[in-house]
Amino acid sequence: MENTKNHKNGQITVDTADNKLTLTTGYNALIQGNREWVKKQLNGDADYFTKLAKGQSPEVLWIGCSDSRVPANEVTGTKPGEVFVHRNIANVCVHSDMNMLSVLDYAVNVLKVKHVIVAGHYGCGGVAAALTNKQFGLIDNWLRNIKDVYRLHSHELDRITDHETKVNRLVELNVTEQVYNVCKTTIIQNAWKERTDLQVHGWVIDLKTGLVKDLGVSSNTPDTLGYVYEVQKADAVAAH
C-alpha cells in the first residue's frame, strides 16, 4: 500500500491509487466470499437455502460485543438459524435501550428461546476505555454504563495493580451486571412466570485461546433479584 505525498505547484497531492485498489479488492473479496459460501452450502445440501428461507427457530439469544473477533456462530460452532443475535459495544444491557429490549422481547416471547447468553470477551476495548478518563466522543455516554459497574465494584478493582488483570476482571463483572440487568427486565420476569425453561447466562470469551468461560451466574428465577427489582404480575398490581 502506497500513500505518496507530492509537491506540485506548491500544493501537496496525495496519491491514493493504491489505497483505492486495496479497498476495492477488499470489498470485492466479500462478494467473492459470499459466492464461495453459497457454493459450499449447496454442495453439502442442494436444498440448504430453500430450508433456510422457510423460517427460524433458534433456542439461543446471544447478546455480545460488536468486536469483530467474537462472532456468535463461529465461537459456538453453530449454523445460520441457530442463534438470534444482538451486539453492541461491550455487551451492555440498558433498560432504556429500545433496540436491546425489542430483540429480547422478540426472542423470548415470539421465538421462545431457552437460553439468553450475555457474552463478553477479555481484552474488550470498550471496557478498557471505560477504565480511563479520556474523552472519546459520543461513545462516552455508552461507556458510562461500564463506569457505573466499576463504581459498584471499585473496592475489589482498586486493589488490582496490573492493568490487564484489572480490565479483564471488569470484563467479568460487566458481564455479571448485564446478566443481572437482563433478569431485571419485565420481559424476562414475566416469561419466568409462564415457563420454567428459560435461563440467562454470563460468558467470557478468551481471545488468546478461543475458549469460553461460563461465569457461573446462570439464573432461571427472580428470587435473587432483590425486593425492589422483583416485579409482581401485572394483574396483581392492577388489583391494588
Ligand SMILES: [Zn+2]
Ligand atoms: Zn469488546
